[in-house]
Amino acid sequence: MHIPDGLMAPVILAIGWVIALAVIAFSVFKVNKKIDEKTVPLMAILAAGIFVAQMLNFPIFGGTTGHLIGAALAAVLVGPYAAVIILTVILVIQCFVFGDGGLTALGLNLTNMAVIGTFVAWGTYKLFPKKLEKVGVVAAAWLSVFAAAFACAFELAASFSLSGGAYGIEAAISLPSMLGYHAVIGIGEGIITGAIFLYLAKVAPDIIKTRKPAEEVTT
């Protein structure tokens, strides 16, 4: 879902940058308020962990594979604002070290995966009561991928119609292909995120920072 340069209309690229920068600035402000010297190494470790977890491919069918985005995982582990920053760091490294995702398109990639992916995941996760927490994690992961794909397809379609057919991909093609593909990818993301969450709750409950300390003991 990493959008390359040259695909989207310039207006859409600019809007992507505005949204991404505003939300990231607000997240930095929120995280900075309750930061101690230990926060940065810890968030970095998580960012690196998720970055590497993204390299694990899971099978879909007929030889195709997908991989984690990790927005939902980051959100349920450290909360939405820290997760936005973690995903931002991952996307910036992917862009500047691997050339994965474009420079001018970085704003849109940040908006789709770091902002929309994270907040949709967090909102969904919070909707579920504590008893159904595990279902909530799976739903949050699926929905975050689907929402990010929807945003991407919408941007492609908007680029196409705003530029009179010089940029983007027509809605009739972009919507069904992006949504269909990512509805399936999302299942993988859901299962894997859910399983990682269960595993962490069992093996190392103190990693899950969004829970209150009292709850950590009981799991």
Place this chain on the structure above:
Amino acid sequence: MRHHEIDQYARQSPLCNFDPRVKIASTVIFTISVALLREITPLIISLLFLLLIVIASRVPLIHIVKSYAIAFPFAVFASLTMWYSSGPEEATAMFLRITDSVLALIILVSTTPFFEFLKALRWFKVPAIIISLLLFTYRFIFVFIDELERMKLAREARGFNGGKSLLNVEALRTIAYTAGMILVRSHNRANNIYSALLSRGYTGEVRTLSRLRIRPRDAIFAAAFIGMSLMSLFIQAGVIIWTL
């Protein structure tokens, strides 16, 4: 192992000693101008210009091709749908546009060591917390890739084959546990690293010794990229008439 090649060329190319701020700014301006292009002629001239830079950078062609291959499916898919919905001219322009900007980005990333980036980003007033996070994350990624490789070897030694589909519960469980284990190990390591940092006087600020300096060759680099950008835009606007 894969990570040996990630930063490899960033230190060998003659372009690697150029000021990273100039390189980033020039590439950004160039990519923005390419994003604005709709006509094929300036896009082809830009492509030729980039190929000249590729030759000058002395980055092995195989590395450029490999990096370009990541974006290739997207470029092809987008161009094919564009062919169907708008026509061959728009499709060609779309393909060239993606190719040009991807190539420009590849040249930038494969001739700039990551730590030079961070210095430049700091100069561009990116918040300190993001810079230190980038620094730490980048450092830890290699440690974890090593760990992942070891776990992969162990998995395969026990007969794991990656599974065939989403219905393979065992495969998915193994993958999830691997990812979980990486997070557990990394979390434990974070505490050790934090203690080590603290004992060396870490206060949350990252300091470096070297200073950034703009030299004449940086000005030439910027002039080439910005000149090319302006020329493409002028050709498109009809100020310069150029027929291939």
